[in-house]
Ligand SMILES: [Fe+2]
């Protein structure tokens with residue numbers, strides 16, 4: 357078996373429960389540490405390489421070998437099996453072209469079935485698309501809030517807080533982008549980005565307590581926002597994977613809110629209370645606009 361340095365990389369859709377379960381099974385086998393595993397739903401675009409688009413990587417399993425050559429589908433499974441001693445027999449069995457063709461046919465059948473319970477983004481109802489547009493704009497703003505904080509503050513505890521939260525918000529954004537094609541995203545992202553950045557940077561100029569109060573206000577709003585959406589999805593079994601994604605995001609936001617709460621509650625002044633109300637009202641207004649634009 358080779359080492360990770362050999363450069364074999366697997367690109368899989370971690371937002372798909374079936375795919376991630378299968379990959380988790382392989383990751384637990386001997387030899388898995390010689391493979392670099394990239395969850396396409398959560399990775400930055402740079403992690404995929406110039407020749408692999410996120411949409412293509414989400415549509416089919418891809419493997420890049422040590423020479424940089426990309427294979428997908430049945431050939432990608434065979435490439436994984438070759439690296440895992442427990443599956444070497446299957447890799448040998450799968451190597452003749454006719455077997456590869458059969459496997460590829462089976463894999464395409466699986467992808468067709470997967471589409472039935474995970475609707476293509478374009479097939480989502482308009483109301484769900486409108487909700488997702490607000491989520492996408494909100495998570496874009498959330499990423500910028502923490503970037504704004506990190507651009508200003510030198511406080512080590514606040515930098516650690518913002519760095520951790522930034523990673524979570526980036527993951528939320530990447531997962532929502534899987535569901536919301538660019539054509540359905542807010543046309544006002546050029547406004548939401550600077551608005552988010554200033555929502556982090558301005559309080560950071562005033563000190564950590566102002567930042568924690570801001571995060572507490574934002575996440576209090578976002579918790580309610582996601583809870584309403586999750587409730588609306590509860591009766592739609594075909595959208596259960598989306599419901600679970602949003603519920604996971606909501607739980608993260610609640611953890612963010614609760615982490616900020618002790619510092620935010622430490623005797624807030626009238627100015628901070630007013631600022632927190634402005635942030636909450638601004639978030640609600642942005643959501644109303646995003647439903648349409
Ligand atoms: Fe988030």
Ligand SMILES: [Fe+2]
Pocket residue numbers: 498521525575608609612
């Ligand atoms: Fe958050």
